[in-house]
Amino acid sequence: MEMSSKTSLFKWQLHADGKRVEPGEVVLPGERLSWGRTTGIGFQHVVAMFGATFLVPLLTGFPPNTTLFFTAIGTVLFFLITAGRIPSYLGSSFALIAPILAVSSTLGPQYALGGIVATGAVLAAVGVVVHFAGARWIDAVMPPVVTGAIVALIGFNLAPAAWNWVKEAGLTATITIASIILITVLFRGILGRLSILFGVLIGYVAAVVQGEVNFEAVSEAAWFGLPEFHAPAFDPSVLGLFIPVVFVLVAENVGHVKSVAAMTGENLDDMTGRALFADGISTMLAGAGGGSGTTTYAENIGVMAATRVYSSAAYLIAAGAAFALSLMPKFGALIATVPAGVLGGAATVLYGMIGLLGVRIWVQNRVDFSNPVNLNTAAVALIVGIANFTWAPGGMVFEGIALGSGSAIVIYHVMRGISKARGTHLEAATPASAPSGSELESKAYRGRHRKAPEVVAVGVGDGLDGSFPVDDISHMWDGSPEADGGGTADPS
Numbered sequence: 234m235e236m237s238s239k240t241s242l243f244k245w246q247l248h249a250d251g252k253r254v255e256p257g258e259v260v261l262p263g264e265r266l267s268w269g270r271t272t273g274i275g276f277q278h279v280v281a282m283f284g285a286t287f288l289v290p291l292l293t294g295f296p297p298n299t300t301l302f303f304t305a306i307g308t309v310l311f312f313l314i315t316a317g318r319i320p321s322y323l324g325s326s327f328a329l330i331a332p333i334l335a336v337s338s339t340l341g342p343q344y345a346l347g348g349i350v351a352t353g354a355v356l357a358a359v360g361v362v363v364h365f366a367g368a369r370w371i372d373a374v375m376p377p378v379v380t381g382a383i384v385a386l387i388g389f390n391l392a393p394a395a396w397n398w399v400k401e402a403g404l405t406a407t408i409t410i411a412s413i414i415l416i417t418v419l420f421r422g423i424l425g426r427l428s429i430l431f432g433v434l435i436g437y438v439a440a441v442v443q444g445e446v447n448f449e450a451v452s453e454a455a456w457f458g459l460p461e462f463h464a465p466a467f468d469p470s471v472l473g474l475f476i477p478v479v480f481v482l483v484a485e486n487v488g489h490v491k492s493v494a495a496m497t498g499e500n501l502d503d504m505t506g507r508a509l510f511a512d513g514i515s516t517m518l519a520g521a522g523g524g525s526g527t528t529t530y531a532e533n534i535g536v537m538a539a540t541r542v543y544s545s546a547a548y549l550i551a552a553g554a555a556f557a558l559s560l561m562p563k564f565g566a567l568i569a570t571v572p573a574g575v576l577g578g579a580a581t582v583l584y585g586m587i588g589l590l591g592v593r594i595w596v597q598n599r600v601d602f603s604n605p606v607n608l609n610t611a612a613v614a615l616i617v618g619i620a621n622f623t624w625a626p627g628g629m630v631f632e633g634i635a636l637g638s639g640s641a642i643v644i645y646h647v648m649r650g651i652s653k654a655r656g657t658h659l660e661a662a663t664p665a666s667a668p669s670g671s672e673l674e675s676k677a678y679r680g681r682h683r684k685a686p687e688v689v690a691v692g693v694g695d696g697l698d699g700s701f702p703v704d705d706i707s708h709m710w711d712g713s714p715e716a717d718g719g720g721t722a723d724p725s
Contacts, residue, residue, distance in 0.1 A: 242317050245546050261497055262320050274542050275550025278533050283430055285570050288583065289325030289525050291576055292394070293333045294342065296523060298460040298558075298565030300325055301523035306557035307515030308548055311529075314511035317545040319493055319504050320537065323515050326528035327587055328481040331634055332474035333388050333525070337486055338599040346465035348475035349520030355479045357513025361696075364506025371483060377598035378607045379641045380484045385591025386618025387481060387612075387635040388584050393621075395580035402445055402574025409436030409578025411581075428684055429579060436575040445572040454566035473631035477638035482528055484594075489529035497543050532544030542612040606648040614641035 245265040252267060255259055265271050273541070282304070290300040307323035315321075328351060336345040363371065375383075399406040413432030420428075440446050486508045494501040508529070514525040537543050558564055595602075595611075602608045618637030632641075651657075 242313070247543060248544075253629060254541045258480045258541070258542050259497055260491075261499070262318050262468045262545045265541065265544045265546045271542075271544060271546050272550050272607070274536070274544070275542070275547040276542055277536050278322055278551035279554045282322050282530050283329070284551045285429065285530070285583070288429075288576075288579055289327060289330060289435075289570050291568065291569045292330055292580060293335075293345075293525060294337060296461045296463075298560075299462065299522065300519070300524040300561035301555050301565075302460045303515070303519035303522060305529060305552045305559060306518060307512075308552040308555070310515050310518075310635055311511040312545055312549060313550075314514070315504055315507045316497075316609075319501060319508055320543050320545045320548050321489060321493075321508075322364060322533045322548055323512060323527035323531045324530040324533075326478075326485075326516075327583065328384075328387055328478045328485075328528070329475070329526045330394075330596070331387060332471070332632075332714040333479060334394060335474055336471050337633060340468060340471065341466070343463065344468050344471055346463060346520045346523060348471040349526045350465050350517050351467075351472055352478050352499070352526055353516030353518075353520060355476055355515045356482050356516060358511050359483060360506050360508070360510030360513055362506075368487065368502070368505045371487065374642065375480060375484070376645065377594055377599045378610050379645050380480070381591040381600065382593035382614040382641040383477070383480050383591070383638045384484065384594060385588045386615050386641075386645040387478075387516065387634055388587030388589070388591065389619045390616065390621060390633045390637075391580070391584040391587070392619070395577055395584050398573045398577025398580060401577065402440070402443075402572060405436055405445060406578035406581070406600025408439045409575050409681055411432065412436060413582050414578070426455040429582065430580075432672040433579050436578050437488070437571060437635065440572045440575055442584045445574060446570050448570060451563060451566045451570060456562040457560055457565050458562045460525060460562075460565070461616065461714055465520055473635045475512060476504045478526075480638055482512060482516075483509060485528045487645055487650075489534065492534055493537075493543065496537065516688060521534055538647050550556075565686065569709075600687060606645060606652055609648060610641050610645040612640070613644055 240305055242553055245263060248257065248264040249262045250259075253277070254266075260266060266274075286304055287297055288300065289295070290297045304322070306326050308321070311321055311323050312321070329352065332348055333342075333345045363497050376469070386639055412435040413428050416428040416431050437446070464567075487505060490501050490505050490508050490704060493499075512527060512529065518524075519526055533548075594600075599609075600607055602611070614637045617640055618633040621633035622636045
């Protein structure tokens with residue numbers, strides 16, 4: 234198994250007979266099925282990434298074909314830099330939507346491209362550091378409570394943008410949302426996983442029926458041609474909006490590497506730095522040419538989990554198919570006709586999903602919110618991000634995502650340091666942080682349990698004098714509902 238995972242580039246070992254995957258087995262990154270089956274799986278990956286990848290340029294106003302072009306290039310680069318050991322499609326990153334919209338509306342889209350380039354450069358630098366120094370420092374700087382807060386606030390920060398689109402065509406938006414929701418639960422397998430894509434298609438048909446779609450640009454577009462390329466422009470003032478996105482891209486890439494490693498049984502820790510570097514270079518190239526930044530796609534992990542095929546060969550086929558589509562201007566023009574109502578419906582679901590991905594990080598890592606360090610870290614960061622706090626010192630602009638991300642990191646580490654020194658990290662700060670339920674079963678709280686003191690009944694025992702009859706409190710210890718059970722106050 235180890236040998237098959239480290240096959241030379243472009244020389245994949247045939248898995249078994251190339252026709253089937255036996256129960257309990259997986260097709261490793263260095264393996265493949267028959268070329269016909271591998272090609273089919275490659276097209277599945279194109280379909281899986283399609284909806285999300287195209288929604289990003291539609292939401293940001295970037296040319297769809299250009300974005301698709303750079304996702305194809307980025308996927309090939311990722312394959313080469315990681316030596317084919319990490320199967321992944323680099324699709325458009327949703328984490329960049331908020332800063333792109335903010336900068337495009339003020340300075341112009343060229344400066345948003347410059348911000349994307351800067352984001353990629355920082356991510357690539359992080360990848361170099363991780364490659365040589367290891368990834369443990371990432372977990373130290375960004376523990377789950379911080380990472381979850383940053384991911385959550387990015388999604389929730391975008392809520393007003395979704396509402397602006399919905400207001401333009403409420404009925405179409407409602408149809409789109411309902412379609413996505415229903416398809417998710419009506420269909421199994423790949424159809425259910427592609428609920429957003431099919432929901433958008435249904436919403437699009439509804440928009441066409443209502444006369445909300447203009448096909449003039451489609452008829453004028455050529456069948457074949459290069460995508461539109463645009464040069465970036467740079468302004469230091471945008472860095473405060475873009476650089477915090479690096480935290481999200483790091484979390485996405487590290488999570489992807491860990492997921493693939495868990496599903497294939499291979500140790501890919503040595504590839505983490507390469508994955509970050511590859512995504513950083515891909516994002517830089519995209520920004521330099523007019524495309525949106527890239528990231529590893531969870532949608533494609535879903536396809537791999539369903540098929541049990543982790544062959545990197547399938548991703549090269551997917552990249553080739555995406556590249557071919559990017560050279561069809563008419564196809565891109567058709568994508569660009571998606572109206573505001575459909576975008577608003579899809580954005581409502583997607584932006585909410587992004588926010589809840591942060592919550593999922595908290596749940597999966599069992600973040601303890603009875604600890605006021607965690608509680609305050611998340612609370613302040615979310616409000617700063619959702620309300621879009623803004624700070625503009627010396628021409629630099631820091632908005633909700635940047636300020637929320639920064640506050641999450643600073644608050645966590647400052648509070649954690651002080652609480653450790655003072656021994657206050659288990660003290661409940663507010664009713665919201667008071668431990669309850671299964672939290673009380675943790676080692677920290679279990680060690681505090683003491684034997685209940687013996688209670689002596691005084692007077693008539695009606696409780697009015699501050700005392701309680703023994704019979705009336707026995708059920709508090711033994712869990713019985715009766716007050717007259719004649720039990721003792723001693724739970725032992």
